[in-house]
Amino acid sequence: MVKVSFAFKSTIDAMIGGAGHSLCFQCGACVGDCPAAQYSTRFNPRQIMLDAVLGLADRLVTEDSVVWECTNCDNCFDHCPQDVRPVEVILALKNMIHQAGLSPKNVAPLLHSVATTGCTVAVSELINRRRRELGLPELVRPPVDELQKLLGDKKS
Amino acid sequence: MSKNGNGHKKYAPFFGCLISTKHSQFEAAVRRTMPKLGAELVDLEGFSCCPDPIYYKAADKLDWLTLAARNICIAEEAGLDLLTCCSGCTSTLREANHTLKHDAELRGKVNARLKIIGREFTGTIEVRNIAMIIRDDIGYDAVAASVTRPLENFRVAIHYGCHLLKPGAVMAVEDPAQPEILQRLLAAIGATPVWQTKHLSCCGTACQNEDMKTEIMRDNLAEFAALDVDAVGLICPTCFDQYDLGQLQISRKYQTKYEMPILYYFQMLGLAQGFTPEELGLQRHKVSAKPALAKLGLS
Ligand code: SF4
Ligand code: SF4
Numbered sequence: 001m002v003k004v005s006f007a008f009k010s011t012i013d014a015m016i017g018g019a020g021h022s023l024c025f026q027c028g029a030c031v032g033d034c035p036a037a038q039y040s041t042r043f044n045p046r047q048i049m050l051d052a053v054l055g056l057a058d059r060l061v062t063e064d065s066v067v068w069e070c071t072n073c074d075n076c077f078d079h080c081p082q083d084v085r086p087v088e089v090i091l092a093l094k095n096m097i098h099q100a101g102l103s104p105k106n107v108a109p110l111l112h113s114v115a116t117t118g119c120t121v122a123v124s125e126l127i128n129r130r131r132r133e134l135g136l137p138e139l140v141r142p143p144v145d146e147l148q149k150l151l152g153d154k155k156s
Numbered sequence: 157m158s159k160n161g162n163g164h165k166k167y168a169p170f171f172g173c174l175i176s177t178k179h180s181q182f183e184a185a186v187r188r189t190m191p192k193l194g195a196e197l198v199d200l201e202g203f204s205c206c207p208d209p210i211y212y213k214a215a216d217k218l219d220w221l222t223l224a225a226r227n228i229c230i231a232e233e234a235g236l237d238l239l240t241c242c243s244g245c246t247s248t249l250r251e252a253n254h255t256l257k258h259d260a261e262l263r264g265k266v267n268a269r270l271k272i273i274g275r276e277f278t279g280t281i282e283v284r285n286i287a288m289i290i291r292d293d294i295g296y297d298a299v300a301a302s303v304t305r306p307l308e309n310f311r312v313a314i315h316y317g318c319h320l321l322k323p324g325a326v327m328a329v330e331d332p333a334q335p336e337i338l339q340r341l342l343a344a345i346g347a348t349p350v351w352q353t354k355h356l357s358c359c360g361t362a363c364q365n366e367d368m369k370t371e372i373m374r375d376n377l378a379e380f381a382a383l384d385v386d387a388v389g390l391i392c393p394t395c396f397d398q399y400d401l402g403q404l405q406i407s408r409k410y411q412t413k414y415e416m417p418i419l420y421y422f423q424m425l426g427l428a429q430g431f432t433p434e435e436l437g438l439q440r441h442k443v444s445a446k447p448a449l450a451k452l453g454l455s
Contacts, residue, residue: 015217016217016218016221016262017217035357035358035360035363035372036363036368039360039363039368039371039372040365040368068363068364068365069363069364069365069368070362070363071318071358071360071361071362071363071372072209072210072318072362073318073322073358073362074318074319074322074323075318075322075358077322077323078322078323078324078325078332085323091213091214091217092217094214094215095214095215095216095217098214098215098216099216103214103215104364106211107211107214107215110208110211110212111211111212111215114204114205114207114208114212114223118203118204118205119173119176119177119204119205120173120174120205120207120208121173121174121177121178123177127177127178127180130180130181130437130440131176131180131183134180134181134183134184134435134437135184136180136183136184136187137199139176139177140201142202142203142204143202146202146226146273147204147223147226149272149273150219150222150223150226150269150270150272150273151219151222151223
């Protein structure tokens with residue numbers, strides 16, 4: 001049975017870019033050029049907007065949520081006549097999933113790497129050697145304390 | 157561009173995580189070629205990851221905007237426009253700059269956090285992709301004038317990737333459905349751009365479903381292979397990984413062997429300006445660039 005969450009609307013409306021979902025009039029203009037819809041058996045941005053409007057939190061804010069199939073190509077942002085910005089709504093849903101502790105396994109290590117080194121890639125000796133061979137300046141880390149102050153208690 | 161410019165063009169380059177580490181050959185290509193176009197790159201200290209527009213943004217948009225704003229502040233403090241060389245960094249920094257200039261509420265929230273480290277987003281600079289800077293400030297003619305070794309009879313399939321162009325209202329580079337910037341850049345170095353609207357496809361990297369990702373990559377590679385080109389040309393390190401490393405993955409999974417050299421535009425510009433393949437790190441790619449270099453008489 002599908003459960004409707006009445007709290008869902010106020011939660012997603014409060015997320016950056018989340019409120020756009022309520023402008024959706026279900027025209028489907030976001031679907032035709034959506035690579036994820038083309039390659040997936042279950043992904044459809046129009047349906048995701050409908051599920052959001054209906055407050056079907058159990059379908060959207062889950063560990064295996066379909067939203068992670070989005071390729072972030074921004075085609076829907078440009079094609080939607082209602083300025084829903086479906087990709088931004090999808091990212092707001094991802095923020096909710098992350099807050100619920102259900103985001104994919106690769107997210108936490110990436111956040112940790114940025115908070116502790118300022119970079120998503122671990123800088124190895126091979127990387128430094130290749131830079132030297134190309135005559136490039138040495139990599140300098142950003143002041144990580146600044147990043148940590150900005151991130152407050154979320155620097156995990 | 158610096159405001160006291162008198163014709164001299166200065167920019168703060170933002171190389172980002174991927175180019176400065178895994179793909180430093182692209183950084184070398186940009187650093188070597190831009191001075192020949194009359195542009196000075198002024199390195200600023202303290203940049204972090206842009207941060208990543210896919211997963212960092214997916215975790216917490218306010219954190220994402222705040223770290224992006226901190227990077228922008230560094231350029232504001234120096235009074236220089238940011239020049240981005242990676243479509244991911246372009247996406248993050250251009251969107252953050254656009255959002256914070258236009259949304260007073262978000263700017264207030266971000267500035268409240270930046271205050272802790274003594275910085276403030278003031279909205280005084282522009283963030284532009286290097287291709288856009290060439291089109292608008294430097295000009296295609298200056299590119300052509302820097303060429304000493306035109307890439308004649310060199311056919312290049314163009315892969316635009318997503319975030320140079322989209323979202324159209326934020327990127328404001330070209331009409332995302334009918335772009336011409338990369339065709340013009342390739343023509344300026346004497347190469348033959350080979351282009352179809354199909355080349356506006358997404359490379360698929362950001363999709364979390366591995367099967368979908370591989371299928372998108374497989375189909376795009378098949379498109380390129382059918383074009384009888386000497387190389388695929390692009391401007392984004394993420395798309396580059398998808399097609400360079402990707403060809404090896406596709407060979408393993410589908411027994412379809414491709415040997416298509418994948419080149420970053422500024423490596424091709426570098427060759428046309430007379431730099432050696434080694435100076436541009438062309439020996440570093442997973443798929444050998446040798447057939448392309450042989451075609452140019454450079455091996
Ligand atoms: S294009 Fe916009 S209005 Fe139409 S279905 Fe998609 S999100 Fe809704
Ligand atoms: S951004 Fe996501 S939902 Fe929008 S068109 Fe691209 S893949 Fe589809």
